[in-house]
Amino acid sequence: MDMESTVSVSKGVFLFPNGFKKGKTINKKKKGHLLFEKMFKKDLWYETYKSNWEVIENELLELHNKTYSLLLNDVVNHIKQCGNEMSTLEGVIPSVTLLTGVSQPDHVSQFKSLVTIIRKEVTPHIALVNSQDAVTIKHLVENAVWQLMQGNEIMDTTFNEDMEENKSPTKKLKKNQCTMKMLKSWYHNNYLSSSPTKKKALHLNRPLVIIIPDFESFNCNVLQDFVMIISSYVSTIPIVLVFGVATSVSALHKSFPYNVSSKLLIKVFHSHSSPVYMNQVLEDIFLTPSTPFHLSGKAFELLTDVFLFYDFSVTGLIQSIKYCMMEHFYGDNIKSLCCSRDKLEEAVMDLSSDDLENIRQLMSFRPFLEQQDCRTKISLFKDDNFFREALYKKLNKLHDYLHSFYMCVRLLNIMVKDLPKNMVGRSVREIYTKCVVESITETIAFKDCMQLLKFQSQMKLVETIKNGLKIVNSYLQAASPVKPLRSSPTKNNLNSIVLSDDLGENFAKTLRVHLLTFLRQIENANPEYTVSSNSLPATEDNNENTPGSRYKLKEKLLKATRVDRVQSEFEMVRSRFVSYLEETLSKGLQPPHTQTFHEILCFKDVANVKKHIVGSPRGAVHTALSNPVHYLQCSCCQLPSSDSVIDTLPDVCLAYKLHRECGKHINLYDWLQAFAAVICPDEDDEHRHQDPNIQLRFTRAVAELQFLGFIKSSKRKTDHVMRLTW
Numbered sequence: 001m002d003m004e005s006t007v008s009v010s011k012g013v014f015l016f017p018n019g020f021k022k023g024k025t026i027n028k029k030k031k032g033h034l035l036f037e038k039m040f041k042k043d044l045w046y047e048t049y050k051s052n053w054e055v056i057e058n059e060l061l062e063l064h065n066k067t068y069s070l071l072l073n074d075v076v077n078h079i080k081q082c083g084n085e086m087s088t089l090e091g092v093i094p095s096v097t098l099l100t101g102v103s104q105p106d107h108v109s110q111f112k113s114l115v116t117i118i119r120k121e122v123t124p125h126i127a128l129v130n131s132q133d134a135v136t137i138k139h140l141v142e143n144a145v146w147q148l149m150q151g152n153e154i155m156d157t158t159f160n161e162d163m164e165e166n167k168s169p170t171k172k173l174k175k176n177q178c179t180m181k182m183l184k185s186w187y188h189n190n191y192l193s194s195s196p197t198k199k200k201a202l203h204l205n206r207p208l209v210i211i212i213p214d215f216e217s218f219n220c221n222v223l224q225d226f227v228m229i230i231s232s233y234v235s236t237i238p239i240v241l242v243f244g245v246a247t248s249v250s251a252l253h254k255s256f257p258y259n260v261s262s263k264l265l266i267k268v269f270h271s272h273s274s275p276v277y278m279n280q281v282l283e284d285i286f287l288t289p290s291t292p293f294h295l296s297g298k299a300f301e302l303l304t305d306v307f308l309f310y311d312f313s314v315t316g317l318i319q320s321i322k323y324c325m326m327e328h329f330y331g332d333n334i335k336s337l338c339c340s341r342d343k344l345e346e347a348v349m350d351l352s353s354d355d356l357e358n359i360r361q362l363m364s365f366r367p368f369l370e371q372q373d374c375r376t377k378i379s380l381f382k383d384d385n386f387f388r389e390a391l392y393k394k395l396n397k398l399h400d401y402l403h404s405f406y407m408c409v410r411l412l413n414i415m416v417k418d419l420p421k422n423m424v425g426r427s428v429r430e431i432y433t434k435c436v437v438e439s440i441t442e443t444i445a446f447k448d449c450m451q452l453l454k455f456q457s458q459m460k461l462v463e464t465i466k467n468g469l470k471i472v473n474s475y476l477q478a479a480s481p482v483k484p485l486r487s488s489p490t491k492n493n494l495n496s497i498v499l500s501d502d503l504g505e506n507f508a509k510t511l512r513v514h515l516l517t518f519l520r521q522i523e524n525a526n527p528e529y530t531v532s533s534n535s536l537p538a539t540e541d542n543n544e545n546t547p548g549s550r551y552k553l554k555e556k557l558l559k560a561t562r563v564d565r566v567q568s569e570f571e572m573v574r575s576r577f578v579s580y581l582e583e584t585l586s587k588g589l590q591p592p593h594t595q596t597f598h599e600i601l602c603f604k605d606v607a608n609v610k611k612h613i614v615g616s617p618r619g620a621v622h623t624a625l626s627n628p629v630h631y632l633q634c635s636c637c638q639l640p641s642s643d644s645v646i647d648t649l650p651d652v653c654l655a656y657k658l659h660r661e662c663g664k665h666i667n668l669y670d671w672l673q674a675f676a677a678v679i680c681p682d683e684d685d686e687h688r689h690q691d692p693n694i695q696l697r698f699t700r701a702v703a704e705l706q707f708l709g710f711i712k713s714s715k716r717k718t719d720h721v722m723r724l725t726w
Contacts, residue, residue: 044336044350049329052292052339053322059285060318067272067280068113075242075269076117079209082240091231095241095264100213100271102246106315110271111213111244118209125149127210131217137225144226145178148208149186180233183208187237208237213244220255227256231263274312278304281314283428286321287409289402290478292338293325294592296604297437304429306614320613328603334358337391337600341399348392356384359391359597368394368596394596400504401595407475407508408588409435414467415581416449418460424449441586453578458527458570461577465519472512476505503588511584518577525570621708625656647679654678655701659711665720666711672698 040046075096082094098114100107111128118126127147134140191206210230212218230239241264245251249268253261285291295303303324307317329335333355336347351359359365360381369377379386409432417426423445425431431440440446456464592598623630628650629637636648645657658674659666675698676689688694702721705711714720 044333044347045329045331048336048339048347049325053325056285056291060281063280063284064109064113067277068110071269071271072114072117075114076121078267078269079118079207079240079242080122082207082238090235091263092265093227093230093234093239093241093263095243095266097243097245097249097252097266097268098271099248099268100244100246101274102312106274106277106313107213107244107246109315111211114242115211123206123209125206125208127208129210129212131214131219134218134222137222137229140222140226141180141229142175142178144210145180145183146175148183148210149178180229184233184237206238208239209242210239211242211244215243215245215255216247216251224256224260227260227263274314275308278307278314278317279427279429281318287406287428287432289399289406289475290340292340292601293328294402294602295321295324295436296592296602296606297433298606299324299603299609300436301433302606302610302613304433310614320609323612324603324609327605327609332358334600337395337597341396344395344399345392348388348395351388353384356387356391359600360387362597362599364593364596364598391597395600397503398595398597398601400507401590402592402601403475403505404503404507404588405435405590405592407471407511408585410471411468411511412440412585412589414471415453415464418464419449419452421452422449435589436592439586439591440589441582450578450582453581454574456574458522458525461574462519462522465515465522465577469512469515469519472508472515476508476512507588514580514584518573518580521573522570522577525568525573527568527570625653626660628653645678647681651697651701652704655698655705656710659705659723662723664723665714665717666723668702668719668721671702675701 075098078096100110115126115128125148127144129140129143129147133143187208212223215223227241230241233239243252249266252266256264286293286295303317303320306320307313329338333351336350337344339347369380372380380390381387410428412424412435413426413428413431416422416424424440425434434440434443434445592602593604627639627642629639637646637650637653639646643657645654647654649657655671655675658671658678662671672695673689676691676694679694679697680688680691702711706713706721710725711721711723714722
């Protein structure tokens with residue numbers, strides 16, 4: 001047992017369970033989920049949120065399988081080949097190095113998929129050993145052998161948190177009995193003791209795979225010893241090693257000396273980088289009109305900045321978007337309108353009068369109201385049925401706008417991504433961030449891009465327009481027709497309502513026709529220039545060679561070289577195309593905040609979620625310990641001032657506030673006396689710190705502060721502790 005696990009300021013009994021079985025317990029995650037379902041299952045907003053997130057989750061799973069399927073299948077095929085072909089070099093271990101990238105949270109799903117495919121197609125005998133379970137070579141061998149011998153009877157708890165805790169392998173095996181010698185004996189008894197024919201077949205299909213997902217976190221000496229041990233058994237047991245390397249292959253070579261690395265036959269596989277996968281997730285799932293929930297510019301910028309500057313975790317990005325989605329829907333029934341277009345009719349009819357009144361209070365409703373005549377304004381406020389019809393039509397217009405908006409974002413990306421010094425952006429994510437904040441067609445960067453587009457070659461422009469047509473055709477295929485409201489009373493006449501911005505499917509069809517026309521014209525246009533020179537004046541200056549007429553000579557030479565250049569047919573068509581593109585994008589790329597009822601579909605409450613997404617654990621711990629009423633909200637912890645102490649504070653808070661008054665080294669006896677003086681101010685100074693209850697409470701508080709990392713034991717003075725924070 002490692003002695004560091006039993007070193008603490010508080011001396012006491014340390015319990016190490018040996019074979020203790022827990023009773024059947026209810027999974028806390030599942031219990032909390034059921035409680036949440038029970039509380040909100042009848043609310044309109046919760047049903048909409050649940051259905052929307054289920055759709056997104058299924059799309060994420062499909063994208064994950066599609067992204068990693070090719071890579072993981074190549075890895076599995078190589079492992080299968082290594083198991084079928086025994087190495088001709090004695091002591092050389094077939095190995096796979098999977099370059100995973102620096103995002104640790106994303107590795108979990110990646111290795112989970114890898115383990116699932118290997119179990120299904122190659123072998124049930126897989127050992128996945130993390131660095132925290134392999135502090136020494138003894139622990140590493142025991143964990144690896146124990147998992148290999150259990151085979152498909154055990155699943156890694158890291159990837160299966162939802163398993164019942166009382167499930168255990170049917171075959172009891174103590175880890176201290178797991179050695180390489182026992183593994184060899186077990187493998188020969190199970191796979192090599194049959195007839196020669198069966199022996200060969202079983203041997204070829206049952207390699208032993210040991211996966212080390214976090215290579216950089218391991219102790220180098222432990223891994224070196226492990227590789228040397230495996231190399232001595234690889235001639236009799238088909239073992240394959242899989243290393244998950246976050247940085248580069250050079251990290252593996254730097255960790256192993258030549259005598260160790262020469263024992264590894266390494267095949268390297270490159271995983272997708274986190275930014276590439278992040279762009280796929282955003283562009284294919286969240287930045288599409290098919291997803292009803294949309295992020296405002298500031299919210300989207302916050303989430304992408306957290307990804308790019310902090311963790312590179314796509315899993316964290318998805319969870320942050322989910323949190324924003326929960327914040328958007330929570331407790332607000334009008335957000336039930338944030339749904340797909342086919343469910344919009346039913347959602348509008350289910351709204352109550354109070355919900356309709358809340359919609360009337362939205363800031364974006366006022367500009368729409370000001371466009372109507374007096375009679376229509378009165379009907380919108382007084383008649384709920386009339387307002388429902390107007391709301392339904394306007395939300396359909398909003399969906400049409402989003403359809404055109406995302407199509408134009410991708411069209412702009414196709415047009416400008418290859419331009420030099422492109423300030424608009426080279427990915428859909430970057431362009432979306434700019435388009436959703438401001439009217440991008442009025443910016444200098446956009447105008448510069450359009451100017452550069454006028455210099456593109458004929459071949460490049462034809463290719464660009466063809467790619468743009470693919471975008472428009474894909475959006476036309478995904479367009480859904482608009483149905484009239486089922487219970488529209490005949491007395492309500494909506495013809496008087498002003499509904500602007502004719503976008504959606506008609507906009508895409510018109511754009512498609514124009515792109516096809518420009519494509520044909522540019523393909524057939526003549527790229528050659530027509531040049532005509534100015535005729536020189538008939539009268540010649542007789543004094544042109546005289547010394548005083550040098551200025552006139554210069555003018556004459558300039559006139560001789562001056563020509564009038566007439567644009568070619570291709571240039572004229574290209575100029576018309578760029579002008580049409582500017583006009584179309586200026587119509588389709590209006591920011592979402594200019595649209596009526598955009599608050600229903602777009603989340604923009606960034607300030608409320610920022611403190612939860614970008615956490616500050618040190619500040620939170622300091623606030624909790626110095627001012628516990630901030631979280632507990634109880635009257636007993638109310639402090640007259642931030643620096644004062646009272647006896648009703650939690651013990652750890654009291655000890656924390658007292659320790660901040662000390663220097664670098666804290667005398668435990670003085671600390672205890674100050675602690676006792678606050679708890680029992682009326683008792684005698686000599687006897688109150690000797691009270692066993694006070695000593696027990698103080699010892700526990702000090703141990704908690706040590707666990708939190710504020711103090712540690714001092715080796716210079718036995719009765720002192722060292723302060724670790726300022």
